[in-house]
Amino acid sequence: MKDRSVKRVYKRDSSIIFRKTHENFGGLSNMASGYPIELSGVYIRTSEALYQACRYPHLPDVQRAIISQNSPMTGKMKSKLYRNNTREDWENIRVQIMKWCLRVKLAQNWIKFGTLLESTLEYPIVEESHKDDFWGAKPIDENELVGINVLGRLLMELREEYLKFKNTHDYVLKAPSIDNFYLLGSKVETIYSKENEHEYNRNHKIEICFQMNTFHGKVGESKRVTSSPSSTSGSMS
Template identity: 60%
Template sequence: MNGDPRDFRRYKRFECAVFRKTTEMHGGLSNMAGGFPLLVEGIPVLSAEALYQACRFPHMPDVQKLILAQSSPMTAKMKSKPYRTDSRPDWEMVKVPIMKWCLRIKLAQNWDKFSHALLSTGSKAIVEDSSRDTYWGAREIGPDLLEGQNVLGRLLMELRQKLHSSPDDLREVAPVPICCFTLLERQIGVVGKRVYPSVRRTSETASEAVA
């Protein structure tokens, strides 16, 4: 999964489990879907998208705090944009393993809901329909035809396969084996089931975690 144009794939929409809006049938597969709270090293995180974006900046805990304080996945993503030129220097090499890790945590800590979302796709190809992003998703190039690398969709299909073959192995998530893998200056270790039943939707949660 890289930027090589030869890695582009074509998908027939009617043969796939396609998601674009979070309100659609397979919308829960999107990183922009709410209702999948996480807890990493005691730090509440409202979405997989917020966790992914925060992982860009282990060396900038104040930026991580800003991202984690946002009430929606989209605003968390937007808050990261002004700082992206300061992303960790190996970001392009580690972003896919980090995304895979975020999806694993989303499953481990929202088991019933997210496993249902994955398994409801059956054996269909999972495709994120995007108007612009042909790396994480695929864009429409003709009537009912999508083209792109669809990296997010392929990671979700890989996770679905593991859910079928070895679900017990997905209950805990090891950290990505890279340097400086921290959240709000806390070294990230093995992440398991979320301890708390819910996450308070306030801007104070991330601040309290480092108080």
């Protein structure tokens, strides 16, 4: 991922801002319920639970403990108990993992999540956070937020991807090219759009190709502000 130390300024009156899941556009949050995921027969309530479980491919019992929690926040708290056992390359692959988790959320909630993404039009998407300016952006006054906003930028990328393929019935999502990428002891399989899986035609499939280390989504009229790498650590890491 490029520009990991670059912060941007976003204006409330010209951006889609989300924070709490019950508020407008709250479904964009990884914490949002109502966007369930199923991988190899394993039911996962939220994309946040999936993301946290990806820290521990070598510890299936820990993964099971995380995804079995009734709320994404308790799953995240459960994950924190084992942070010292996080896979060693996590800092290098966490954005790649997040990108994949968001696409899983879309693939398995194609109409519901896709419609939500489309409703943001071409506005910048920003997760507001008072602690984390890596995944989101922090408010600096009543109308401006500053942050790297990685999650928002990934969602903007995903919005463009959805608009490109929204009328197709063939959405195929391959697992990222990451060593030891396991869920509950099994390799993660290719995922098909859940709402369209019965119409899947292997002779006319569209494979979604990822360029995991770059952003291609629009960032609206946001300004760029440089910052030191030391200021980019966020609470959602």
